[in-house]
Amino acid sequence: MFKRFALLLTPMFASLLMALTVGGTLAASPNLIPNPSVETADSTGTKPVGWNQDKWGTNTSTFTYKTNAGYSGSKSLYINMTKRSSGDAKWYFTHVPVKPNQKYTYSEFYKSNVTTEIDAEYLSTSGKYSYAWLGSQAASATNWKSTTVSFTTPSEVNTLTVFHVINKVGWLQTDDFSLVEGDGTTPPPPATPPTVSITSPPTGATVANSQTINANANDSVGVAGVQFKVDGINVGAEDTSAPYSASWDTKTASNGNHTITAFARNISGLTATASEPVNVQNLTPPTVSFTLPIADATVSGISQAVSASASADTVGIQFKLDGNNLGTEDMAAPYNINWDTTTASNDSHTLSAVARNAAGLTATVTETVNVQNTVTPPPPSTTNLIPNSSLETAQDTSTPQGWLASKWGSNTSTFSYLTSGHTGNRSVKVETSSYSSGAVNWYYNGASVTAGKTYKYENWYQSNVDTEVDAEVVMSDGSIQYYWLGNALANTNWTKFSATFIVPTGAKSLTIYQLLAKKGYLISDDYYLSEYAPAQFNQGIVSLTFDDAWRSQYTNALPLLQKYNLPATFYLLTGEVNDPDYMTVAMMQALKDQGSEIASHTITHPHLPQLSVVQIDTELGNSQASLRQWFGPSVASGFATPYGEYDSTVLTEIKKYYRSHRGVEEGFNSKDNFDIYDIKVQNITSNTTPAQVQAWVGQAAANKTWLVLVYHEIGANIGGDIYHTNIADLDQELNALKQSGVAVETVEQALNEILAQL
Numbered sequence: 001m002f003k004r005f006a007l008l009l010t011p012m013f014a015s016l017l018m019a020l021t022v023g024g025t026l027a028a029s030p031n032l033i034p035n036p037s038v039e040t041a042d043s044t045g046t047k048p049v050g051w052n053q054d055k056w057g058t059n060t061s062t063f064t065y066k067t068n069a070g071y072s073g074s075k076s077l078y079i080n081m082t083k084r085s086s087g088d089a090k091w092y093f094t095h096v097p098v099k100p101n102q103k104y105t106y107s108e109f110y111k112s113n114v115t116t117e118i119d120a121e122y123l124s125t126s127g128k129y130s131y132a133w134l135g136s137q138a139a140s141a142t143n144w145k146s147t148t149v150s151f152t153t154p155s156e157v158n159t160l161t162v163f164h165v166i167n168k169v170g171w172l173q174t175d176d177f178s179l180v181e182g183d184g185t186t187p188p189p190p191a192t193p194p195t196v197s198i199t200s201p202p203t204g205a206t207v208a209n210s211q212t213i214n215a216n217a218n219d220s221v222g223v224a225g226v227q228f229k230v231d232g233i234n235v236g237a238e239d240t241s242a243p244y245s246a247s248w249d250t251k252t253a254s255n256g257n258h259t260i261t262a263f264a265r266n267i268s269g270l271t272a273t274a275s276e277p278v279n280v281q282n283l284t285p286p287t288v289s290f291t292l293p294i295a296d297a298t299v300s301g302i303s304q305a306v307s308a309s310a311s312a313d314t315v316g317i318q319f320k321l322d323g324n325n326l327g328t329e330d331m332a333a334p335y336n337i338n339w340d341t342t343t344a345s346n347d348s349h350t351l352s353a354v355a356r357n358a359a360g361l362t363a364t365v366t367e368t369v370n371v372q373n374t375v376t377p378p379p380p381s382t383t384n385l386i387p388n389s390s391l392e393t394a395q396d397t398s399t400p401q402g403w404l405a406s407k408w409g410s411n412t413s414t415f416s417y418l419t420s421g422h423t424g425n426r427s428v429k430v431e432t433s434s435y436s437s438g439a440v441n442w443y444y445n446g447a448s449v450t451a452g453k454t455y456k457y458e459n460w461y462q463s464n465v466d467t468e469v470d471a472e473v474v475m476s477d478g479s480i481q482y483y484w485l486g487n488a489l490a491n492t493n494w495t496k497f498s499a500t501f502i503v504p505t506g507a508k509s510l511t512i513y514q515l516l517a518k519k520g521y522l523i524s525d526d527y528y529l530s531e532y533a534p535a536q537f538n539q540g541i542v543s544l545t546f547d548d549a550w551r552s553q554y555t556n557a558l559p560l561l562q563k564y565n566l567p568a569t570f571y572l573l574t575g576e577v578n579d580p581d582y583m584t585v586a587m588m589q590a591l592k593d594q595g596s597e598i599a600s601h602t603i604t605h606p607h608l609p610q611l612s613v614v615q616i617d618t619e620l621g622n623s624q625a626s627l628r629q630w631f632g633p634s635v636a637s638g639f640a641t642p643y644g645e646y647d648s649t650v651l652t653e654i655k656k657y658y659r660s661h662r663g664v665e666e667g668f669n670s671k672d673n674f675d676i677y678d679i680k681v682q683n684i685t686s687n688t689t690p691a692q693v694q695a696w697v698g699q700a701a702a703n704k705t706w707l708v709l710v711y712h713e714i715g716a717n718i719g720g721d722i723y724h725t726n727i728a729d730l731d732q733e734l735n736a737l738k739q740s741g742v743a744v745e746t747v748e749q750a751l752n753e754i755l756a757q758l
Helices: 551-564 585-594 613-631 648-657 690-703 727-740 747-755
Strands: 018-022 051-056 059-066 076-084 088-093 103-112 116-124 129-137 140-152 157-165 170-181 195-200 210-218 223-230 244-249 256-266 271-280 288-292 304-310 314-321 335-339 348-357 362-371 394-396 403-408 411-418 427-435 439-444 454-463 467-475 480-488 491-502 507-515 520-531 541-547 569-572 597-600 638-640 660-666 679-683 706-711
Touching: 051 059, 059 088, 076 088, 103 116, 103 129, 103 157, 116 140, 129 140, 157 170, 195 256, 195 271, 210 223, 210 256, 223 244, 244 256, 288 348, 288 362, 288 727, 304 314, 304 348, 314 335, 403 411, 411 439, 427 439, 454 467, 454 480, 454 507, 467 491, 480 491, 480 507, 480 660, 491 507, 507 520, 541 551, 541 690, 541 747, 551 585, 551 727, 569 585, 569 638, 585 597, 585 613, 597 613, 597 747, 613 648, 660 706, 660 747, 690 706, 690 727, 706 747
Parallel strands: 541 569, 541 706, 569 597, 597 638, 638 660, 660 679, 679 706
Antiparallel strands: 018 140, 051 088, 059 076, 076 170, 088 157, 103 140, 103 170, 116 129, 116 157, 195 210, 210 244, 223 256, 256 271, 288 304, 304 335, 314 348, 348 362, 403 439, 411 427, 427 520, 439 507, 454 491, 454 520, 467 480, 467 507
16 A cells, blocks of 8 residues: 555545556657656756655665666666565656546556555645555566556546555566556557767778767657767767767777777667777887885885786886886886885885887886885883873872863763772772763873874773773874774673774874763773783784675675685675675675685674664574575674674673674784684775775784774775775785785684684
8 A cells, every 4th residue: 555645545546447457568659757767867866857755654665776777778766675564665756747537558667576556646736635556566576577557537636646666575676657648558659779870980990199989870759979989998978969979099099900889879768889990000108007016005025026017019117216227127027026125215215117118119107105114113112101090199089180070961970089999999980870962981181192103001990881982082283083992891890991002193192081871880990001012923814804795795806806816704694685785695605615704794784782682682693594504504603793883782692603703893903902702803995095905914914913804895986985995996905915925814714723822
């Protein structure tokens, strides 16, 4: 049943004349629906011009304007209803004027994995809405299915729109809509594609330098545009008005035969192409690019690989450092040298690769690298930077010396300076008796720190609720940055919180505090902050992890893992295997066959701390059970919390099913700072550069720590947020990782190795 406003069907619509035909879509001119193939997007790019979306009732529905999955063109409308207690969801076109007591015919193409229905919404001349059920549509999950329905409008109707609604858990995809006056039994003239021909250059012509490509295009309903291509690659943007032309820089192509194509598109979405061969003959220099090291990488050691790739006409490459030759010219591919970076200062340097062809033409590529060879430093200072860290020295009866109390938001809280402690005779307490918002905490005056250094923070606490530990960093320009260091889980016995933290570039001073942001109490004592050198494992280890089971991981990441023969750990959702954005079970099996580890990430990716214990148990236990049913009993020993969110209740449930837990708390795992149920990571986003990843890998290798990298979607601008990585960046990162020689292991393999050393 449908609902835009809560109305009931009236008897007058029970007698509505209706006919439902499944088969070819019939249409008559003119089509009353604006933008019927939904190819034209509005200014936001999130929906087509002239279209809207709506849902009512209690359900969870996601609307998507798909840009790569249309019936005739590239775009279509998609709804995914994942939960439902009541109501429905639908896309619909803007109301169009219609005649009263007139027969109309509506048609569309759709795909759906559940039964859906089509309804009409009428707006009368007096401004009242009414509704009519036009028919149920059978599921068709694999192939596009056409449907046509005829109906007669009521008297006093002014405008109408048509809903194709989904009112149960499932998905619905629609495209190519038509609303015409009449019974729709007489089909329109068949749609025909446009015609197109290339007018210049002539077929087989020899071209050089800048070449204009011209084409003629015609169509009975109108040409939307012509896209020119060379060897399948676009030349500029689509030309949307006659005369159709594009300027092609032939120097971007190799000398030899190439194919020019003119791709014409009409406003109905039909296309036609015309192609012809041409011969490019330019006297051009070679092309050259660095393959190693990555631009802006940090390099060290006596044998740093420097390599470049070049065009086939290259006969030699001379590598240079700051303009001076590095060795002699390499005259055979693959072009590479070994560079002793210890001969250069610890500083920024410019690498160059000068490629030469047989004609004597040259091309140069440059990049900046940072040399950072280890100079044995003095041992890090172990001086505690927190003043009055054990709180034993009093400023007055209510406050320890050098400490302050902070409260913000809407809550009722008290601060106490206690006469008992973890060690000694003093500690501090905050207690919140009522809470709406904000937080309370004790804190010390900021301590001076050195940017780029690693610091270790500890304090002892008692609390009957979960609390949070944050770092407040004052930058040299006076601005303040905040960093989450971790959750301190409730424990009424004295418990130590510990975290390591790399001070960001530009930092001046640092304050770390434990926040109480709910009703409860927190007692703390014995604070510690100092520079930190981690205890080392036998070797540095890197683990690649991918969250959520996005299909882009299978499509784009798996081939790169196979290319470099690297394993990974995939934390998989089990409840989305029928969603086209996620992996199927067969795709997951391909990950396992490649040598990667299968681990759990729940069924539906919920906010676990907001669920009941029974719901948490279901998400954790059933996810593991599904993975083991699909792939065998040896999988799914590891778990990653969605959003990195967990509390003491969630952690207790995790320990019932899983050997390990990985969240999103950032850091490196070291021999003296390791918790199998709080594995530290470095999160990869679209803002993370390959050079940054290479620097993390170098740090793990130098300090012999375990680095865990967390990826999400793999592709350009996927999902509209920062949680994706471009394919080219991942390729660079995996190439550099492979070249580094650092051990790359799954999470399970790394745990087996390091637990034996603890």
